[in-house]
Amino acid sequence: RKGLSITLVTQYDIHLVHAIEEEIKLKLQEFSVEEQLVLDILTQVNVTRRECEIELEGMDFDEKKEINKRKQMILEGKDPDLEMRRKAELAKIRRKNKECKEKVQQNLQRRKQLQLQRKMHKRMERRRKKMEKEKEEKEEKEEEQ
Known part of the structure; x- marks a missing residue:
């Protein structure tokens, strides 16, 4: 073509x-x-x-769509109210799962941050001790001379 x-x-x-x-x-x-x-x-x-x-939107286009969906479900032998409750329950479970995943991610980030802070604190402490030791050694050398 x-x-x-x-x-x-x-x-x-x-x-x-x-x-x-x-x-x-x-x-x-x-x-x-x-x-x-x-x-x-x-x-x-x-x-x-x-x-x-x-x-x-003014014609309630979506409302007509929902009515037609309900009619189709009835023709298929399904209970529209039961299907709606099932969908709502699934949405609720998905929302809770998402919230749970977000909490897990937040906790992991917090732990990582704490580990990093501890690591930095230890590093700073080692540096401080090293500097103190060097200072003491320097003072000892000066006293010897």
Whole structure:
């Protein structure tokens, strides 16, 4: 099939374009456009898209979707309320697991930090003792002379 396809590409997407060219075994041509013209069109598209989203929210679009899901579950012989409770319970378990993992990570970080602090404290203590010893040795040498 022949045709023309235009994709907006930033400097960060060049590697993706090269991968596509390698896959289709064809060198893509650059199609230059006026940046301001493209920005005007993108602004218009974004405004229209947002207007449509607001309109769908006003029509309770998601509510109709949920009603249709419930009808489909009933047709499949499932209890929609039981399924909703099961999903809520799964979400609760996942949330608790996530919280638990975060606590474990925090505890590990705290332990690591404490170990590092102890290590630094020991190092500083050794340096202090070494300096005291050197000072004493120096004083002893001075007394001998």
